[in-house]
Amino acid sequence: MKDVPNTGQGCRNAPILKERGQREVFCGLTSIIWLHRKMQDAFFLVVGSRTCAHLLQSAAGVMIFAEPRFGTAILEETDLAGMADAQDELDREVGRLLERRGDIRQLFLVGSCPSEVIKLDLEKAAERLSARHGPHVRVINFSGSGIETTFTEGEDACLAAMVPGLPETQDRQLMLVGALPDVVQDQALDLLDRLGVGPVTVLPSARADDPVAVGPNAVFALTQPFLGDTHAALVRRGARHIAAPFPFGEQGTTAWLRAVADEFGVSDEKFAEVTDAPRARARRAVAQAAEALENRSVFFFPDSQLEIPLARFLTRECGMTAIEVGAPFIHKDLVGPDMDLMAEGPVFSEGQDVDLQLDRVHDAKPDLTVCGLGLANPLEAEGLTTKWAIELVFTPVHFYEQAGDLAGLFSRPLRRRDLLKLEAA
Ligand code: SF4
Numbered sequence: 001m002k003d004v005p006n007t008g009q010g011c012r013n014a015p016i017l018k019e020r021g022q023r024e025v026f027c028g029l030t031s032i033i034w035l036h037r038k039m040q041d042a043f044f045l046v047v048g049s050r051t052c053a054h055l056l057q058s059a060a061g062v063m064i065f066a067e068p069r070f071g072t073a074i075l076e077e078t079d080l081a082g083m084a085d086a087q088d089e090l091d092r093e094v095g096r097l098l099e100r101r102g103d104i105r106q107l108f109l110v111g112s113c114p115s116e117v118i119k120l121d122l123e124k125a126a127e128r129l130s131a132r133h134g135p136h137v138r139v140i141n142f143s144g145s146g147i148e149t150t151f152t153e154g155e156d157a158c159l160a161a162m163v164p165g166l167p168e169t170q171d172r173q174l175m176l177v178g179a180l181p182d183v184v185q186d187q188a189l190d191l192l193d194r195l196g197v198g199p200v201t202v203l204p205s206a207r208a209d210d211p212v213a214v215g216p217n218a219v220f221a222l223t224q225p226f227l228g229d230t231h232a233a234l235v236r237r238g239a240r241h242i243a244a245p246f247p248f249g250e251q252g253t254t255a256w257l258r259a260v261a262d263e264f265g266v267s268d269e270k271f272a273e274v275t276d277a278p279r280a281r282a283r284r285a286v287a288q289a290a291e292a293l294e295n296r297s298v299f300f301f302p303d304s305q306l307e308i309p310l311a312r313f314l315t316r317e318c319g320m321t322a323i324e325v326g327a328p329f330i331h332k333d334l335v336g337p338d339m340d341l342m343a344e345g346p347v348f349s350e351g352q353d354v355d356l357q358l359d360r361v362h363d364a365k366p367d368l369t370v371c372g373l374g375l376a377n378p379l380e381a382e383g384l385t386t387k388w389a390i391e392l393v394f395t396p397v398h399f400y401e402q403a404g405d406l407a408g409l410f411s412r413p414l415r416r417r418d419l420l421k422l423e424a425a
Pocket of ligand 1: 027028029048049051052053055111112113114144145146147
């Protein structure tokens with residue numbers, strides 16, 4: 001990497017504290033909230049309980065006023081008790097839905113805790129329903145169950161389930177993998193276009209007919225660090241991963257673009273011509289927002305799997321010190337390049353034992369704690385300043401133009417706390 005020299009030993013080989021206790025994270029159904037916006041001819045049918053339906057309705061809020069692209073096939077007590085044939089009922093529900101909604105081209109059957117507990121075979125159901133409703137509609141299944149997935153893993157499971165059905169290509173091309181807000185995706189595609197990198201496809205694409213294919217001459221770059229299964233599925237299809245730090249902050253974005261540009265033989269001059277101006281803008285924006293972060297400490301509870309790249313951003317670009325960086329899973333193939341860029345020092349923990357981790361955060365008393373909603377309120381009540389991890393997934397934070405906003409998401413709670421202290425003084 002030419003533009004972002006590594007100043008220390010890096011943390012790729014740092015010991016990892018592995019915990020396998022109780023965890024406090026939303027389930028993978030949550031990812032439907034952002035996925036349904038990306039795939040405009042898809043429908044997500046959760047096969048679950050009223051709890052699952054409530055989670056989706058309350059998380060999605062406004063969607064109740066629109067023609068939705070997700071819903072829940074509720075498993076009733078008779079299904080759960082094995083008194084009714086849930087497969088027959090599912091076939092009937094799907095038939096009714098597709099008859100009413102001719103615009104649906106991809107139907108995702110999404111497994112939940114209840115469907116898993118009664119061992120409802122959604123893979124078989126997807127095969128059967130694809131045969132019945134294809135080729136107009138492709139039926140794919142994945143699990144969003146809280147038993148199996150944390151909330152960002154829902155997207156990973158969804159994209160990984162799509163990969164085997166992608167058409168084969170021998171073309172040399174770049175695939176961007178990961179759901180980004182449209183405005184951010186457009187910025188990334190524009191930068192790549194101006195670098196002369198192409199052709200570029202995106203997974204997930206907006207429509208089922210978009211020409212997304214995979215094969216031995218394809219390379220792919222991940223935009224989200226939680227796509228371990230999708231990475232494995234693409235490698236199985238012969239595609240090659242361009243390993244790079246994730247595009248958070250000015251340095252992360254530059255390193256990510258540099259890795260892609262190197263793969264496509266972009267010259268240093270061209271790279272500088274395209275990136276110099278947005279890099280300078282991003283540096284200025286980060287510096288402004290990061291004033292409140294300088295010399296402060298941060299502690300990450302495992303939640304979104306964005307933790308390691310974000311810790312890299314906060315320590316390298318915002319002057320923070322990371323005390324602990326917890327992540328639900330640590331895939332070194334994905335986050336290794338970010339760990340390479342981090343100075344030694346933080347504890348890396350994988351998985352969670354929430355009580356033990358709460359003991360550690362109490363001992364450390366960090367200036368900022370990044371955690372899930374369930375932990376934030378009690379920690380705030382104890383005097384700790386917190387940032388909700390889920391906000392980082394729902395807010396546009398990738399690439400140059402969002403670098404300042406990303407720093408601002410972390411500095412705002414600290415500024416608020418400083419103001420409260422001033423008022424109380
Ligand atoms: Fe709750 Fe499981 Fe349904 Fe998620 S999938 S809402 S954890 S019951």
